Amino acid sequence: MELARIAIGLPVAAAFPLEIPTVNASKKLTIALTATYSFIVLFPLLPSWLGFLSFGITIGASFAIRAVVKLDKVVASEDGSAPWGSSLIQRLSELAGLFALIGVIVAILFPNIALGETLGNTIQNDQAIIICSGYLGATFFGDLIVSHAVGPLLANASGDESDDAKKLKNAGAHIGWIERAIFFPLFAGGVAAAAAIAFTAKSLVRLPSIRKDSHNMAEYVLVGSMLSALVAMLFAIMTRLALGMSPI
Incomplete structure (x- = not known):
């Protein structure tokens, strides 16, 4: 360990x-x-x-x-x-x-x-440090992965004139931190169903703030959210394996 x-x-x-x-x-x-x-x-x-x-x-x-x-x-x-x-x-x-x-x-x-x-x-305590590293990795290191993956989508969405969409875009990184900070302990704790519920609830709150004709912005939000959940899940799986537990 x-x-x-x-x-x-x-x-x-x-x-x-x-x-x-x-x-x-x-x-x-x-x-x-x-x-x-x-x-x-x-x-x-x-x-x-x-x-x-x-x-x-x-x-x-x-x-x-x-x-x-x-x-x-x-x-x-x-x-x-x-x-x-x-x-x-x-x-x-x-x-x-x-x-x-x-x-x-x-x-x-x-x-x-x-x-x-x-x-x-x-x-x-090896277990404490492994969990802490997984949490920091999912929350902050994960942003390095997500931000570069959705970079092209963000560029396409830059022409959106919606004030709500612009505010949402500017807050994207901080929202991503919160997403992964919530998803990681849920996945690591083996309660993936709760993570799915949290993901659905968050999507229902965020998407209505984007105009219906803002396809690029909606795509950016959807892909970014899914990547955040995926990154949190991967770090959680890695953490569980390091602790000698089953992946999920």
Whole structure:
């Protein structure tokens, strides 16, 4: 199970920070988050040379993904300024990352105190890290897959004049995160029927906001939603297999 922990965790560590807009905007914050989660995943191997080598490769992979995909998800307003609240969200993200890093350090240096013991036990628990990696992978890494798959459809839908459709398109990434964050635990928990009900309910809410003559936008929403569900299901299957469970 330790091998599964590393095989799933490191790719997720390299990619998922790049799909969070407020983190993506800062290389330092991206490196810090990737390094922190990589350290957590590789904890059983440290301080061996293999652990440090894997750590370095993961950081390098994060830079490579950023360069190839050219991620830049911070949306600017019409006057070129950052969107309202983005600086506040970024500061909160930085603080959250800092507290997470402090928590990891406390767990390592003071394993006998309550906080350190709890965090230390969690970090050393292969099952907990596998589930966490699957969840992060489905929610954020999955956006990397979905956004590039529906890119052409989004370009075709860009001419849509519907205000509701434009709002829906601009919120697409955030809606996708929520979709996969909901679908993953349902699939991973073996309650696929509940996931199907959630998918149907969400479709009934979203599709009426699109004009009947907006074929391209409807296609974008439908394909994006189905891909989100598929990605969440694949990560859930991978997580269940890593935990020694049946795929579904």
